[in-house]
Amino acid sequence: MKKGLMMAALAAILLLGVHVVLAGGSMEVRSSLSGDVTWVAAVGTQVSEGSELMRIATLTGEAVAARAAENGIVLEVLVKPGDKVFAGEAVARIAK
Numbered sequence: 001m002k003k004g005l006m007m008a009a010l011a012a013i014l015l016l017g018v019h020v021v022l023a024g025g026s027m028e029v030r031s032s033l034s035g036d037v038t039w040v041a042a043v044g045t046q047v048s049e050g051s052e053l054m055r056i057a058t059l060t061g062e063a064v065a066a067r068a069a070e071n072g073i074v075l076e077v078l079v080k081p082g083d084k085v086f087a088g089e090a091v092a093r094i095a096k
Contacts, residue, residue, distance in 0.1 A: 026075055029053055029092040033065040041092070045074045053077075053092050057087065066091050074087045 035056035041047065047068040053067040065085065072094040077089045 026093045026095050028090050029066050029094060031065045031085045031087055031089050031091050033063060034086045037079050037081050037085055038062055040077045041074050043074050043077055049071060068094055072096050
C-alpha cells in the first residue's frame with residue numbers, strides 16, 4: 001500500500017514537472033479581432049515573428065486576427081475554421 005502511494009505521488013510530481021517545463025517554453029497567442037475563423041496555421045508549422053496564425057471573416061473581407069510575436073513552432077491551435085472568436089481570446093500556442 002505504501003509503495004503504491006509513493007509511486008503515485010512520484011508520478012504526479014513528474015507530470016507536474018513536465019507540464020511546468022512545457023508551459024515555460026511556449027507562448028499563448030490571442031486574437032486581435034472578433035469574427036468567424038476562416039483559416040488557421042497548422043500544428044507543427046515553423047513561424048517567424050509576424051507570421052499569420054489565424055484569419056477571420058469581416059464585413060470588408062478576410063483579415064489577419066493573430067500573428068506570431070516571435071519565431072517558433074505552432075504547438076497547438078485552439079480554434080478551427082467556422083468557430084466564432086472574440087478579441088483577446090487565446091487561439092494558439094507557439095514553442096519558443
